[in-house]
Amino acid sequence: MIPFSDKTIDEYAHLVNHQRLHWPTLESKGLTAYLRRDDLASQHYPGNKFYKLFYHLQALQASDCRVVISFGGAYSNHIHALAAMGQQYNMATVGIIRGHRPKILSPTLQDAQNMGMRLFFLNKQDYKNKDISTLLPLLNKEYGPHYLLPEGGESLQGILGCRHIGQAIEANFSSDFIVCCAVGTGTTMAGIIAGLEVNRQCIGFSVLKGEDQLSSGIDQWLAEMGCSNEQWQVITGYHHGGYAKTTPELLRFMKQIENDNQLLLEPVYSAKMFWGVEQLALQNFWPEGTQLVLVHGGGLQGRRGFKLN
Numbered sequence: 173m174i175p176f177s178d179k180t181i182d183e184y185a186h187l188v189n190h191q192r193l194h195w196p197t198l199e200s201k202g203l204t205a206y207l208r209r210d211d212l213a214s215q216h217y218p219g220n221k222f223y224k225l226f227y228h229l230q231a232l233q234a235s236d237c238r239v240v241i242s243f244g245g246a247y248s249n250h251i252h253a254l255a256a257m258g259q260q261y262n263m264a265t266v267g268i269i270r271g272h273r274p275k276i277l278s279p280t281l282q283d284a285q286n287m288g289m290r291l292f293f294l295n296k297q298d299y300k301n302k303d304i305s306t307l308l309p310l311l312n313k314e315y316g317p318h319y320l321l322p323e324g325g326e327s328l329q330g331i332l333g334c335r336h337i338g339q340a341i342e343a344n345f346s347s348d349f350i351v352c353c354a355v356g357t358g359t360t361m362a363g364i365i366a367g368l369e370v371n372r373q374c375i376g377f378s379v380l381k382g383e384d385q386l387s388s389g390i391d392q393w394l395a396e397m398g399c400s401n402e403q404w405q406v407i408t409g410y411h412h413g414g415y416a417k418t419t420p421e422l423l424r425f426m427k428q429i430e431n432d433n434q435l436l437l438e439p440v441y442s443a444k445m446f447w448g449v450e451q452l453a454l455q456n457f458w459p460e461g462t463q464l465v466l467v468h469g470g471g472l473q474g475r476r477g478f479k480l481n
Contacts, residue, residue: 181226181333185340188213190465194432201453202460207435208341211442211468216260219470220360221253223333224325229257231329232319239264241311242321243302246271246278247416247477249470250324255284264315265289268307270299279476324357331363331393338367338374341465349463352449354379354441355406356415358386360469362393365404374404377448379441381414410448416440416477422447423480435468438475442468 189212193205211218217225232240240258244251244267251267258265267284273293277285285291292307302323304311311318322330337360341351351368355361355376365374378386387406394401412419418439426443430436437443445466452458 177230181223181336182339184213184222185336186343188340190341190344191433191435193429193466195429195450196432197450198453198458198464201456201458203453203458203462203464205449205464205466206345207433208337208465208467209435210337211436211470211472216256217253217470218472219249219253219468220334220337221249221325221470222257223336223363224250224330224359225254225257225321226333227329228319228321228325228327229261229263232263235317235319237317237319239266239315239318240321241266241268241315241318243268243270243299243323245269246274247280247474248324249474251284251289252280252473254321255287255289258289259287266311266315266318267291268299268304269293271296280473283473324359326357326359328393328396330359331366331397334360334363335367336363337467338364338372340367341467342367342369342372345463345465347463349465350375350458351465351467352377352445353467354445354469355386356380356441358390358393358406360467361404361406362390362397364467365390365394365401366397366399368401370401371403372401374401376404376406377410377445378406378408379411379415379444381411381417407448407452410444410451412439412444412447418478423478425450427480436472436475437468438471439478439480440474441471 189209190206195205198205267289350373352375353361355378361376412422426437
């Protein structure tokens with residue numbers, strides 16, 4: 173069993189490399205960019221998932237519960253990572269999946285099932301409300317006490333885990349810099365902000381359409397943590413149609429970044445962050461001489477849900 177301690181997650185965060193990016197648009201503007209390669213940190217749960225799950229699993233280990241239950245879609249990085257951690261650390265996992273059971277499982281759900289996760293499917297309305305009342309008798313009968321983990325790890329525990337990302341970035345760069353990240357629920361961004369120095373800038377790029385509540389949600393989390401850093405903002409308008417939506421232009425741009433830097437991105441989160449950074453550079457948003465640190469949130473297993481060739 174993993175020793176769920178602050179030392180464990182702190183050491184994990186500080187081992188991540190930062191790759192200098194070849195990016196002609198930014199270079200022509202006098203900008204320097206690095207990519208924090210959390211996508212390479214773990215074979216089983218790369219990206220931000222280890223951080224978002226860590227303190228939840230610490231609480232699970234300390235409780236009488238023997239199973240963790242959570243929510244996700246057919247290509248959910250969260251479900252995939254939770255199943256992997258369950259298999260590696262001998263924990264029972266249950267995935268409540270949005271929609272009706274398909275005839276053929278997605279590669280993500282097939283992986284999760286192969287790693288020992290039990291899958292239950294919930295119609296979209298009940299899923300939206302996280303109403304599992306129809307499943308509770310079965311879950312209680314089969315598993316007894318269980319730990320209910322919010323979708324995507326969205327919670328104070330998830331933010332506390334992601335705080336280690338910000339702290340590790342601070343430890344790796346001595347000169348001034350601005351951190352950039354993709355934003356879905358805001359959990360990762362709130363954690364990064366909390367881990368940075370008080371006046372450090374952090375720019376988030378929303379991957380959602382209709383994302384008006386993101387900033388207020390992050391504000392609330394930071395207030396709850398007693399974080400006074402106000403040097404951050406969520407940039408909207410670069411979502412290419414909404415969550416998990418893409419455009420041919422975005423996919424071509426993503427492929428170019430990948431080819432120029434020998435790395436992989438995915439179109440749900442990381443490619444939209446790169447796109448936003450590029451568009452702001454073209455608008456001269458970043459002062460000349462700025463050093464940018466982009467956070468790779470992982471999620472590469474989700475590439476299988478797109479036609480990228």
